[in-house]
Every structure is written in structure tokens, then in C-alpha cells.
Amino acid sequence: MIPVRGVNGARVAVLGLGRSGLSAARSLRAGGAEVLAWDDNAAARAAAEAEGFVPVDLTRASALEGAAALILSPGIPHLYPAPNPVVAAAWAAGVPVDNDIGLFFRSLATDDWEVFESPPRVIAVTGSNGKSTTAALIHHVLTAAGRDSQLAGNIGRGVLDIAPPGEGGAVVLELSSYQTELARALTPDIAVLTNLSPDHLDRHGGRGGYFAAKRRLFAEGGPDRAIIGVDEDEGRFLANQLAEAAADDRVIRISSGQKLTGPGWSVFARKGFLAEWRKGRQVASIDLRAVPGLPGAHNHQNACAAYAAARCLGIGPREIERAFHDFAGLPHRSQLVAEAAGVRFINDSKATNAASAAQALAAFPRIRWICGGLEKEGGLDALAPHLGHVAKAYVIGREAASFALHLRDIPHEICTSMASAVARAAEEAAPGEVVLLAPAAASFDQYDNFEKRGEDFIAEVRRRLAG
Structure with a gap:
């Protein structure tokens, strides 16, 4: 567990007691906060009570009085199609609204990091499609390479449930637009956008709002490396915004189906072959056609993103290729x-x-x-x-x-x-x-x-x- 920092003695409200909400409540309590926990579902409240939390009906007038923050579960709308009444009450009372992702990023680093020769790294993956497979594949490659890696977020465990990473460790997060839109802190070392297509449009007020939610992962914290799928206009726009020049290799463009040229850093797949290009020349390639866990062009795009992330962490092409062949894929995805x-x-x-x-x-x-x-x-x-x-x-x-x-x-x-x-x-x-x-x-x-x-x-x- 990662205890939340900066909340000792504070009253913090948690709305929604599913996986992420209950995880946040535990970590807030471990950080010394008084937790005001609520869920409209009686079974969820009972589960929280079994862990020692006393439910407080946050829908009551003045329930948020004295609260330092409201932590919101991802399934609860905070703006579109209409804000949840508790969120509206928090706005009126001036109570900051955040989520477990924001708590994670503000609480991950500790004083111990100052003595690490190699501090932990956070790789955050978002996008419309393929983000679960991409995150799982990055985690698999890191583990196969002997790196200490943990997988969390929208896949696997809640972000605050993981163990504090040690020296040289990695945390791979899958983040949905619901999570990136609200988090008050977003500071990954490596950020990945797989692609963008219409989804959750009612929740974000249209495609522009949906893209804006994804874009926050790159704009809020300024990752050291940004890996961006450029098969849609939004990805091309974002890559152009982040790069200071054509050869800026802090931005890695990825694609499935088109050859990427130019002096920068790119990884693309065409006709079943992955190619890495840097400074105008090819430096590595992988035949993806015989990789059983990654069938189809969409999985080849996921492979490009995972390959780029692994290369950012210093893992060699042949080591990545071996790990690809051992990847079993995820349930319910091809x-x-x-x-x-x-x-x-x-x-x-x-x-x-x-x-x-x-x-x-x-x-x-x-x-x-x-x-x-x-x-x-x-x-x-x-x-x-x-x-x-x-x-x-x-x-x-x-x-x-x-x-x-x-x-x-x-x-x-x-x-x-x-x-x-x-x-x-x-x-x-x-x-x-x-x-x-x-x-x-x-x-x-x-x-x-x-x-x-x-x-x-x-x-x-x-x-x-x-x-």
C-alpha cells in the first residue's frame, strides 16, 4: 500500500466505494486522514464497514463541512452529462475534488528516493483502444528483462494498493479518460497515447472533451518521454505540440500501417514488421507475424508502443523481441x-x-x-x-x-x-x-x-x- 502524504489529521471524503474508492480510503487512513466514506450502494457501504470505515452520507447538507478534499471514484460523473450532486456541493463549498490517481502521483516519491542511484519510473498508458494490452505488454517485457515492475490502474490492482517501488523499480499504469480527466497530479516519467477514436462522448461532452481528458496526461506533468500514436489527427496534433523540433527525441511517434520518416525517433509496423528509426535511419526491426499473443494490425500498434517504452528504459531490441514471443495476451482481447x-x-x-x-x-x-x-x-x-x-x-x-x-x-x-x-x-x-x-x-x-x-x-x- 502507498499511504497518502499530506493528509495527517485532515478530514477527507471518499465518494464511491468500489475497487478504487475503497483502496483510496485505506491509503488515506494509512496516511492519518479521517475518512468520510459513502456509496449509494448498500453492499458497497457494508464492505467498507467491514474494514472499519464508518459511512457518512455525503448527500446530506453540510456533510462536506471541514473536509480537505473529495476523492471521487471514476464511474461517478463530475461534469458531463451532469455533475453528481455531491461534486456540485464540493464546488460550492470550495472543497478540492481529486481521485486516486492524483493521490498516487503526489504520494509516490518518498525521502528514500534521495539515496537511490536509480529512482523508480512510472509509465502511464492511455488511449481509446489497446491500452490494457500495451500496459500488460510493457510490464511483461520489463519482468522478462529482470526489472522490478508492478502493473496497476485500470488493469490489475488499484494504484494505491501497490507496494512502494524500490530502487530501479517501475510502475506501469493503464489510465482511462475518466482517471486522467480529474487527477490533480499527473507526473509520469513516460506517457503513452495508443490512439484516439470516439468513446465515452456523453461523459466528456463530445470528442474534443474526450481528447482533452487524454491530453492532460502529457500537458500537466511534462513526461520525460511521450510515446504518441499518430494514426489520427489528434495524435499528430499532440506530437507536434510537444516536440520542440523535428529531431526532438523526447517525442516518439508510433504507427501501425504507415512508414514514419524524419530525423526524430519513431517506431512503426507495416506488413507485420516492426521497425525502429532514429536520426533518419533504421536501427532495429522485429518480425511480429509469428508472435502468437499479438495478432493483427491493432496488436502491432500495441507492440510499437510497448517496444518504445521498453527502449526508453534501456532494454535492447532482441530482449524485447524474446519477451514478445512469450506474451500470452489478455483475456477478452483477441x-x-x-x-x-x-x-x-x-x-x-x-x-x-x-x-x-x-x-x-x-x-x-x-x-x-x-x-x-x-x-x-x-x-x-x-x-x-x-x-x-x-x-x-x-x-x-x-x-x-x-x-x-x-x-x-x-x-x-x-x-x-x-x-x-x-x-x-x-x-x-x-x-x-x-x-x-x-x-x-x-x-x-x-x-x-x-x-x-x-x-x-x-x-x-x-x-x-x-x-
Whole structure:
């Protein structure tokens, strides 16, 4: 655990007692704070009470009186589409609003760091798609290289739950836009933006607000190195803003699909090959085509980002390549579930928006596509270039018929349930085809989260193949 610094004797309110909120409450208490903990969910309050916290209803008038700060869990809106009433009350009372990420960055460094020859480094990864895989891959490469590394944030543990890193240690964080938007301190040593596509638009007041939330990771603390995906205008804009000159190698541009030229530092993947260029010449390359845990162009972009981060930490190209081959991938992200009679079953339940689903569709030549769910703002236009890979779509979700209207001339079948979709896709799939779950939609119409949806797909595939 990392105790929060600068709160001894202070009253600090925590709204939302899920994983990050309860973690923040523990660390605040360890730092000497009096914690005012609240969650509208009775089960969450009971879990906090079991750990010795006394719930204080923060929705009551004057509940924040004397509070030094309000710590907000990421799922609670603080501005759009409307601020939570407790947040509005904090504004009115002049109480600073922060989150666990802000507490982490202000509390990580201790007096012990002054005697370290090699201080710990923090690598923070954000982006619309691929940030979980990229963060996990960086952590895997560091661990394989014998470095002390911890993975936390939006993946794995809460940021305040990790052990204080020792000399030469690394902390790899996956950060969502909800986390970067609110944190009052953001000071990573290396910051990564994988890509940007429309997502969470209602929460951020549109695409501009969404990008602004991501941009804070680079603008607030000024990382030593910025690794930026430049396949979208926002990434090109950000890289241009941060670089002082064309040869400024504090900014590393990455891409999947385009060759990057110029005197600066770049890492890109084309036709399955990763290339590192510095000062106008190629210095290393890796054949990604045979790396089983990183299939498809979207994973090659993740590999570029992870490679660049590892190089910033002094790890050599061949050592990185060996670690890539040992990477098993993450559940629900291009996860090979089974292969039978020449048909592969791939679980990409994490493809919760059109852009991420488009990347999954682009990775395989002929697909039986299971899609549908709760549609997000931004539409499904990003799918259009890759629909030619789809032999047939099997649509799930409560609004399956409405979702199917976006499929144009693609053969499709309204299945509604996962069991029906898997059964029909498996019956009709031919050798060489892939049955792919890549919903292009959120899961909340039928499941608690994308993990539950992916687990249901896995269970139905295994039941089907066992029968």
C-alpha cells in the first residue's frame, strides 16, 4: 500500500466505494486522514464497514463541512452529462475534488528516493483502444528483462494498493479518460497515447472533451518521454505540440500501417514488421507475424508502443523481441478460445466500440461475426472498410434488430442471446473461418461488464464443442 502524504489529521471524503474508492480510503487512513466514506450502494457501504470505515452520507447538507478534499471514484460523473450532486456541493463549498490517481502521483516519491542511484519510473498508458494490452505488454517485457515492475490502474490492482517501488523499480499504469480527466497530479516519467477514436462522448461532452481528458496526461506533468500514436489527427496534433523540433527525441511517434520518416525517433509496423528509426535511419526491426499473443494490425500498434517504452528504459531490441514471443495476451482481447475442424473461436469482448471492433475484423480474412449490445455514441461508420471480411453476422442484445440495421448488405441473423449466436455461427462456419466475438457495443444491456460477456462466449463455445 502507498499511504497518502499530506493528509495527517485532515478530514477527507471518499465518494464511491468500489475497487478504487475503497483502496483510496485505506491509503488515506494509512496516511492519518479521517475518512468520510459513502456509496449509494448498500453492499458497497457494508464492505467498507467491514474494514472499519464508518459511512457518512455525503448527500446530506453540510456533510462536506471541514473536509480537505473529495476523492471521487471514476464511474461517478463530475461534469458531463451532469455533475453528481455531491461534486456540485464540493464546488460550492470550495472543497478540492481529486481521485486516486492524483493521490498516487503526489504520494509516490518518498525521502528514500534521495539515496537511490536509480529512482523508480512510472509509465502511464492511455488511449481509446489497446491500452490494457500495451500496459500488460510493457510490464511483461520489463519482468522478462529482470526489472522490478508492478502493473496497476485500470488493469490489475488499484494504484494505491501497490507496494512502494524500490530502487530501479517501475510502475506501469493503464489510465482511462475518466482517471486522467480529474487527477490533480499527473507526473509520469513516460506517457503513452495508443490512439484516439470516439468513446465515452456523453461523459466528456463530445470528442474534443474526450481528447482533452487524454491530453492532460502529457500537458500537466511534462513526461520525460511521450510515446504518441499518430494514426489520427489528434495524435499528430499532440506530437507536434510537444516536440520542440523535428529531431526532438523526447517525442516518439508510433504507427501501425504507415512508414514514419524524419530525423526524430519513431517506431512503426507495416506488413507485420516492426521497425525502429532514429536520426533518419533504421536501427532495429522485429518480425511480429509469428508472435502468437499479438495478432493483427491493432496488436502491432500495441507492440510499437510497448517496444518504445521498453527502449526508453534501456532494454535492447532482441530482449524485447524474446519477451514478445512469450506474451500470452489478455483475456477478452483477441483471445483464442478454441480451434476445432479448422475453425477458430476468438473472444474480443473488449471491443466495446466501433473502432476496436474494426481492428478485430481487420485481423482475420473470413469471419462469422457475433456483434451487438448497447450502442455507443459515435456510430458504427468505422466498421465499413472491414465488413468485407464478414461472411455473416450474428446479432445479440436486447436491441439486436436495431443494431442489425447498421450492417447494410452483410448477411445477418438476429440471435439475441449468446447461446443462439454461438450455436448458429458454429453450425455454419467452414474450415479456415473464424467465429469472432467483437460486439462493437457496450455489454450493459445483458451483462454487468465486458468480462462477463466474454466469459459467456467462452462457456458457450466450450459447451458447443463438448457436445
